[in-house]
Amino acid sequence: xxxxxxxxxxxxxxxxxxxxxxxxxxxxxxxxxxxxxxxxxxxxxxxxxxxxxxxxxxxxxxxxxxxxxxxxxxxxxxxxxxxxxxxxxxxxxxxxxxxxxxxxxxxxxxxxxxxxxxxxxxxxxxxxxxxxxxxxxxxxxxxxxxxxxxxxxxxxxxxxxxxxxxxxxxxxxxxxxxxxxxxxxxxxxxxxxxxxxxxxxxxxxxxxxxxxxxxxxxxxxxxxxxxxxxxxxxxxxxxxxxxxxxxxxxxxxxxxxxxxxxxxxxxxxxxxxxxxxxxxxxxxxxxxxxxxxxxxxxxxxxxxxxxxxxx
Amino acid sequence: xxxxxxxxxxxxxxxxxxxxxxxxxxxxxxxxxxxxxxxxxxxxxxxxxxxxxxxxxxxxxxxxxxxxxxxxxxxxxxxxxxxxxxxxxxxxxxxxxxxxxxxxxxxxxxxxxxxxxxxxxxxxxxxxxxxxxxxxxxxxxxxxxxxxxxxxxxxxxxxxxxxxxxxxxxxxxxxxxxxxxxxxxxxxxxxxxxxxxxxxxxxxxxxxxxxxxxxxxxxxxxxxxxxxxxxxxxxxxxxxxxxxxxxxxxxxxxxxxxxxxxxxxxxxxxxxxxxxxxxxxxxxxxxxxxxxxxxxxxxxxxxxxxxxxxx
Numbered sequence: 001x002x003x004x005x006x007x008x009x010x011x012x013x014x015x016x017x018x019x020x021x022x023x024x025x026x027x028x029x030x031x032x033x034x035x036x037x038x039x040x041x042x043x044x045x046x047x048x049x050x051x052x053x054x055x056x057x058x059x060x061x062x063x064x065x066x067x068x069x070x071x072x073x074x075x076x077x078x079x080x081x082x083x084x085x086x087x088x089x090x091x092x093x094x095x096x097x098x099x100x101x102x103x104x105x106x107x108x109x110x111x112x113x114x115x116x117x118x119x120x121x122x123x124x125x126x127x128x129x130x131x132x133x134x135x136x137x138x139x140x141x142x143x144x145x146x147x148x149x150x151x152x153x154x155x156x157x158x159x160x161x162x163x164x165x166x167x168x169x170x171x172x173x174x175x176x177x178x179x180x181x182x183x184x185x186x187x188x189x190x191x192x193x194x195x196x197x198x199x200x201x202x203x204x205x206x207x208x209x210x211x212x213x214x215x216x217x218x219x220x221x222x223x224x225x226x227x228x229x230x231x232x233x234x235x236x237x238x239x240x241x242x243x244x245x246x247x248x249x250x251x252x253x254x255x256x257x258x259x260x261x262x263x264x265x266x267x268x269x270x271x272x273x274x275x276x277x278x279x280x281x282x283x284x285x286x287x288x289x290x291x292x293x294x295x296x297x298x299x300x301x302x303x304x305x306x307x308x309x310x311x
Numbered sequence: 312x313x314x315x316x317x318x319x320x321x322x323x324x325x326x327x328x329x330x331x332x333x334x335x336x337x338x339x340x341x342x343x344x345x346x347x348x349x350x351x352x353x354x355x356x357x358x359x360x361x362x363x364x365x366x367x368x369x370x371x372x373x374x375x376x377x378x379x380x381x382x383x384x385x386x387x388x389x390x391x392x393x394x395x396x397x398x399x400x401x402x403x404x405x406x407x408x409x410x411x412x413x414x415x416x417x418x419x420x421x422x423x424x425x426x427x428x429x430x431x432x433x434x435x436x437x438x439x440x441x442x443x444x445x446x447x448x449x450x451x452x453x454x455x456x457x458x459x460x461x462x463x464x465x466x467x468x469x470x471x472x473x474x475x476x477x478x479x480x481x482x483x484x485x486x487x488x489x490x491x492x493x494x495x496x497x498x499x500x501x502x503x504x505x506x507x508x509x510x511x512x513x514x515x516x517x518x519x520x521x522x523x524x525x526x527x528x529x530x531x532x533x534x535x536x537x538x539x540x541x542x543x544x545x546x547x548x549x550x551x552x553x554x555x556x557x558x559x560x561x562x563x564x565x566x567x568x569x570x571x572x573x574x575x576x577x578x579x580x581x582x583x584x585x586x587x588x589x590x591x592x593x594x595x596x597x598x599x600x601x602x603x604x605x606x607x608x609x610x611x612x613x614x615x616x617x618x619x620x621x622x
Contacts (some may be wrong), residue, residue, distance in 0.1 A: 054459040074596055082596070130465055144562070145464070152439055153405020155596040160561040163594055166479075166553055176594035243476055248562050251455070253464020283474055283487035285393070285466045291341055 004065040004309040005050055006118075008034065008111060008301025011041065011072065011086035015304030016049055016098075019059075021065065023122060023310075027053070028302060039087040043094075047101040066105030067098060067306030070114030070301045074156030077110045082156060092184040098306040107308040109150060111301055113159055115260070116143025118304030123296035124258040132254040132296065134161055134245060137261035139175075140183040144252050150304070162187070164244040186237045188216035188263050195233050201311045202230055214268075217261050234273065242277025249278075249286050260294030269295065315376040315620040316361055317429075319612025320344065320353065321382065321420060322397035327360055328613035329368075334433060336620075338364070339613060350398040360413040377416030378409060378432070379619030381425030381612045382613075385467030389418045412503060418619040420461060422612055424470055425449040426571070427454025428461040429615030434607035435569040443565040445472055445556060447581075448572030450486075451494040451501075455563050459622075460616070473498070479608065493555040496547045499527035499574050504531050508546050515540055531577045545584065550608025558596050571605030578604065 002021040003129070007014065010033060017028040023287035031049050034041040036203045050067065054060070071094065073084030079095030094108040126130035130146045138160030144151045161185035163176050170180035180216070184190050192214055199208060206229040207222045208214060222230035245257060257278075259271055275291045296303055312331060319326040321344060322414035328339040342360050345352040361378065365371070382405065384395030390406030405419040420428070436442035441457045451473030455462045462469045474487050475492035481491035494499050501512045501524055510519060517540040518533045519525060535540035554566060568589075570582055591598070607614055 096401050153565070154566040154600070157594075157596045158562065160564075163561045164558045165592055168477075168554070178592060178594055187364050197490040200443070204490075243479070247475045250474045250561050251469065251562050252462070253469040253471075255465040255467050281476055283468075283471075283488060283489055285468045289465070 001063070002065050003059060003063055003083070004249070005053075005067045005147045006302035006305030006307075006309075007046055007067060008114070008282055008305060009046075009069065009071045009087065010111070011035065014042070014046060014049075014239055015298065015302050016046070017306065018053055019306040023303075023306070025299070025303070028299065029205035033087065035086070035088050039084070039089045042087060042089075043098050043101055050102060061103060062221075064104055066107065066309040067102060067304030068114070069094065069098065069106065069108045071108060071112035071306055072111045075110050075152065076154070076156040077106050077152050079106070080156070081108070092307040105309065109152060109304070109308060110143070110156055110159075112141035113143035113152060113179055113307065114173065114304035115300035116145050116159065116258075116304065117307050118300035118302070119121065119149075119228075119258050119260060119294050121148070121307040122303045123300060124260070124294045125256055126283075126294040128256040130254045131256040131258055132159075132161075132245075132248060132252055133258045133300075134241070135240070135261035135294075136188070136259065136263040138187060140185045140241075140244075141261075142248070143184070144254065148307075150308075161244055161248050161290055164247050166240045166243050182240050186241045186244075189261070191216045191233065191237055194236070198229060198233060203204075206230065216263060224269070235249045237275045238270070238273035241274045242279075243275065243281045246278050246281035249289055250284060253286060255290060256290045257296050258292050259299065264293055312374070313376050314370060314374055315616075315617045316364075316378045317613035317616030317620075318357055318378060318380040319356075319616060320380065320382045320398065321422070321477060322346065325353070325357060326609065326613050327357070327364070328610070328617065329364055330614075330617040334614075334617070336610070336614070340364075341425040344398065346397070346399050346546055348399075350395070350400045353398060353400075354409050354412055357409065361413060367506040369376060369525065370416060377418065377620040378413060379425070379616030380409065380417065380419045381422035382419060382521070383422045385422050386419050386463065387465070387467045388463050390417070390597065391467070392419070394494055416620065418433055419590075420463060420615070420619060421454070421467055421470075423452035424454035424461045424463060425615035425619060426611035427456050427569075427615065428618050429468065429613070430462075430569050430605050431613035432459070432613060433614045435571070435603040435605045436567055439567040440571055441563070441565045442567040443470075443472075443550070443556075443559060443563055444571055444606075445499060446572035447499070447552070447570065447574035449499055449609055451498045451552075451555075452561075455565065459618075461619075462595060463573055472555055472559050475558050477551045477554050493551050495557075497552045497555075502527045502530055502544065502574070505547070506541075509544060516542065521604060529575060533582075535580070549581070549584035550588045552567045552585045553590075554592045556585065557589050559594035560600060565600065567601045567603060568607050569603050571611065
């Protein structure tokens with residue numbers, strides 16, 4: 001029996017998974033991310049964690065197909081990393097660096113793209129030929145998978161759906177340096193920002209005013225309870241996301257759109273809302289493109305990492 | 312020596328090319344498109360034209376790699392055509408239909424996507440790993456090529472950059488049924504429409520008023536001569552195209568953007584204008600994505616058709 005490792009590197013923790021060749025997750029665990037000193041401990045600690053797992057299970061290197069790893073930054077097809085700000089990483093080749101430490105084959109990708117591969121392969125996209133994952137979390141990200149291959153792009157940033165411009169009149173800058181990106185309105189942070197702005201601009205009565213420190217979840221809760229302002233804010237959110245996803249689908253024409261990320265825990269109400277606005281922004285041929293919710297949650301990254309190795 | 316045919320079916324004429332295996336165009340010619348009676352004569356006449364060419368040159372079927380064909384409508388990876396309005400075609404499998412008539416291998420694609428493959432393989436995109444062709448003509452279309460494969464999409468409409476929404480406040484409908492598509496402003500028809508609207512809305516003096524029936528070329532000419540209104544209209548055109556291309560590049564992250572179609576004959580001034588606005592709408596990682604002009608003109612479709620057959 002052969003095995004493979006999937007690794008998902010985040011700013012605070014690193015998720016690891018051991019998979020058998022047939023895609024079964026045998027074991028998963030986490031280690032903390034040490035970002036100090038240019039993040040120099042991150043790769044040696046991943047190598048140690050993998051070595052410890054193999055020792056515990058009596059696995060030898062010949063039984064391991066390799067290590068697939070997703071990191072929060074641009075990664076090109078050759079494994080070149082170009083600054084992962086959250087890890088304090090600069091520019092280097094991740095295939096070589098982790099390969100030397102472990103003596104195993106390494107395949108790396110951007111975390112959102114690797115998660116898209118995971119959902120495509122083992123989650124909400126299972127069985128489809130092509131899928132676009134849209135992750136709505138702290139930010140808005142995404143990844144596109146076609147024929148089991150995730151698209152990385154020439155600069156390792158393909159699938160950045162969060163930075164499609166939906167409001168040409170926005171005075172504030174997005175973290176990416178542009179203005180009017182969908183992420184500025186429809187991410188968890190964006191929804192809270194828009195809500196606080198709307199509350200401060202008027203005296204409209206709203207149960208949203210009862211929360212001393214408002215979260216994105218509160219906005220969904222209030223809308224569910226019938227609060228008009230909260231409903232209106234979410235309708236606008238769905239409209240922006242519907243437009244951005246329709247723009248992406250004009251270009252990619254995927255079989256399936258998968259909604260993931262923390263905000264997607266709102267479930268069917270979010271899916272229905274986005275889909276309604278998507279249809280208004282989409283031409284006939286793609287009006288009935290299927291929408292689904294992501295199903296792997298925080299494990300999408302390790303599943304995708306393993307799939308990178310399977311090829 | 313082996314050969315292949317590239318065919319580009321338009322609403323008024325069909326372009327055909329005979330290529331040698333190494334990609335040299337040996338001969339090209341055109342036949343009229345007969346769209347009456349559901350376009351039933353189109354495929355038999357293509358088969359006849361190919362047969363006549365082979366007879367003239369003394370070529371036998373064993374020497375022909377196959378026929379690659381681009382048609383004006385959605386075509387999926389399996390050759391299924393879903394209504395080519397301009398040809399009066401309904402739903403059928405083009406691989407099978409033309410294959411039966413010729414006894415040769417057939418590969419079909421959407422005309423814009425096939426042209427993108429042609430420019431990638433033998434024109435402005437030669438040598439690049441991935442390229443996005445944006446055709447600015449009567450409409451705005453496009454196609455994306457990655458690792459020598461053109462992306463067709465699940466419904467055969469991938470690369471439809473012309474229908475990215477750039478103006479949420481547009482009251483008029485685009486031919487696609489949406490409102491505010493970039494094609495409504497930045498195609499040849501769109502530029503003329505916008506210009507006539509601007510002229511009727513004000514009394515601003517402009518040399519554009521001297522043309523009894525204004526064409527897109529006239530707008531470029533007046534701008535070149537220093538006419539303020541014409542310059543202003545083109546600046547807005549470049550802005551809309553810059554935004555739409557930046558949105559597409561967030562998703563695809565191509566190595567190269569190629570500008571083609573009739574309007575691209577304006578040349579460097581158009582390229583510089585679009586590129587300037589693109590940069591304002593693009594985040595750091597893709598700010599320096601290369602832009603080039605298409606170089607195959609009306610032959611892009613036959614080159615792409617031949618490349619479809621090469622695989």
